[in-house]
Amino acid sequence: MDHEESKAAVNFIQEIINQDNKTNKHHGRVHLRFPPEPNGYLHIGHAKSICLNFGLAVKNGGLYNLRFDDTNPSKEDVEYIDSIIKDVRWLGFDWDDRLFYASDYFEKMYDYAVSLIKAGKAYVCDLSPEEIRKYRGSFNEAGRESLYRNRTVEENLDLFKRMRAGEFADGSRVLRAKIDMSSPNLNMRDPVLYRILKATHHRTGDKWCIYPMYDYAHPLEDYYEKITHSVCTLEFEDHRPLYDWVLNALNLPDLPQQIEFARLNLTNTVMSKRKLRRLVEEGYVVGWDDPRMPTIAGLRRRGYTPEAIRNFCERIGVAKTNSVVDIRFLEDCIREDLNVRAPRTMVVLRPLKLIIDNYPGDMVEEMESENNPEDPTAGKRKIPFSQILYIEREDFCEDPPKKYFRLAPGREVRLKNAYIIKCEGFVRNEKTGEIKEVHCTYDPESKSGKPGAKRKVKGTLHWVSAEHALKAEIRLYDHLLLDQNERAEEQDEEKDFIKQLNPNSLEVLVDCLLEPSLAGMACGSRYQFMRKGYFCVDPDSTSDKLVFNRIVSLRDTWDRILKAEKN
Ligand code: ATP
Ligand code: MG
Helix, strand or coil, X not given: CHHHHHHHXXXXXXXXXXHHHHHCXXXXXXXXXXXXXXXXXXXXXXXXXXXXXXXHHHHCCCEEEEEECCCCXXXXXXXXXXXXXXXXXXXXXXXXXXXXXXXHHHXXXXXXXHHHHHCCCEXXXXXXXXXXXXXXXXXXXXXXXXXXXXXXXXXXXXXXXXXXXXXXXXXCCEEEECCCCCCCCHHHCCCEEEEECCCCECCCECCCCEEECHHHHHHHHHHHCCCCEEEEEHHHHHHHHXXXXXXXHCCCCCCCEEEEECCEEECCCCCCHHHHHHHHHCCCCCCCCCCCCCEHHHHHHHCCCHHHHHHHXXXXXXXXXXXXXXXXXXXXXXXXXXXXXXXXXXXXXXXXXXXXXXXXCCCCEEEEEXXXXXXXXXXXXXXXXXXXXXXXXXXXXXXXXXXXCCECCCCEEEECCCCEEEEEEXXXXXXXXXXXXXXXXXXXXXXXXXHHHHCCCXXXXXXXXXXCCEEEEEEEECCCECCCCHHHHHHCCCCCHHHHECCCCEEEEEEEXXXXXXXXXXXXXXXEECCCEEEEECCCCCCCCEEEEEEECCCCCXXXXXXXXXX
């Protein structure tokens, strides 16, 4: 952890803060914000931004705000606001009373727009949206000035006031900044500041029918909240001159500084809210909190811990160039966290009946088991053992290949925390040919505390007692997208990501058997099912039947993945 912290302490944004502190640029203040637009649920990319912004504020003894950038009424919803508040809290951050809404600044933003008009720095333009686009030109071609560019201040003030009063139709007029139609930066070619949109806003209702554009609103929001460092993702780099222009044109003091960093991309998933919304609305997943989704709500339901997500965000670091992080790195972070804290239990996912012919039919023994070998304080528990058990179907093989060390005719294995057994035969279902049950004998001397306890055999299997086991449904997940590389998604927007969806991203097993200690476990409880991975109780559970999600399998650690890839 020390190492991680020192690495994070020298990220380039921290260097900027250090420099600003030295020159006393912000009078020693450090104030950051996380400004989500409430048009979807937060995802793991947002978690990176939250951890970065709020983490920097904490490390520098500063403050952080949660601000809803709710300037676009058409796609926004109160459901999203509630989910965002819940998710940021769950990640472990507390903004005190510093929760803000951009919509609370609409009146002030309007006044500033009037000031810009009075200063001759903004004008009302009657070109249609298509004409504005055409007049803007391109990288190789300078833009053309609008014929409305030289309206008088009086006319502009009058028209802008009437835009606000609702006299004009949507799209018929806009307010534009008067900057430079031949600027090499397209964002500076008289960008639109306000548009007419007769839509009901989830907070301001029908009070407004003109709404500020992001590039105008955002610097003002930062300014009102006395933000010192306005951290955003790289795609806004070309917007920074406009961010500065707005604040300078208004002659405001103590300006915030926009700083860009590389957004998080993950392999095997999609991250844009537009695409996530499509998955939800078109029914490819059960909702924003589907455990396959890269949303915070999905990761929480899947069984991720806030600690694992924060650790992931810390370890991937902060960069100035875009890259794609392997989703297996995220998976390894939760594995590492749960390894030390998740109790071990025995659960059979695909049961095969196993009968110990020489074990008394009416006998039940309590076998003692450690709850977590990684945690000396976790204690022990008792697991009932009897003549009829269930093992994993894949742990028996009629005709075993080389290196198969599990159960096969004539072979011995140890049942975890119990006896060594030997396979004496098996019975088939006459109709299907499928193996129905396996018959064994046990070595009574091989139990813990007996002389044969140390006897070695090659395989150890988990099991449950038929009479005592609880039924459960278990949902196994695989990656949402088959395609490894989300960059492919970014580069080729037209490529339909729906075609890349993994058809096997969910497998539901309905006949799973749990050891009885798992009875009545609370929603959200996490366990290691020995040899099978880490699992979490899903909210779909009822008093009769538990439902579990597999959080992650017990695969190789990240170090081993990297080593294997090098070779
Ligand atoms: P999306 O592109 O997923 O729809 P967005 O950028 O439109 O996301 P906002 O609600 O505007 O979503 O984002 C709030 C903050 O989170 C912004 O500061 C944005 O830069 C940051 N953010 C969004 N996605 C990522 C990401 N993948 N990695 C890091 N930061 C992100
Ligand atoms: Mg956005």
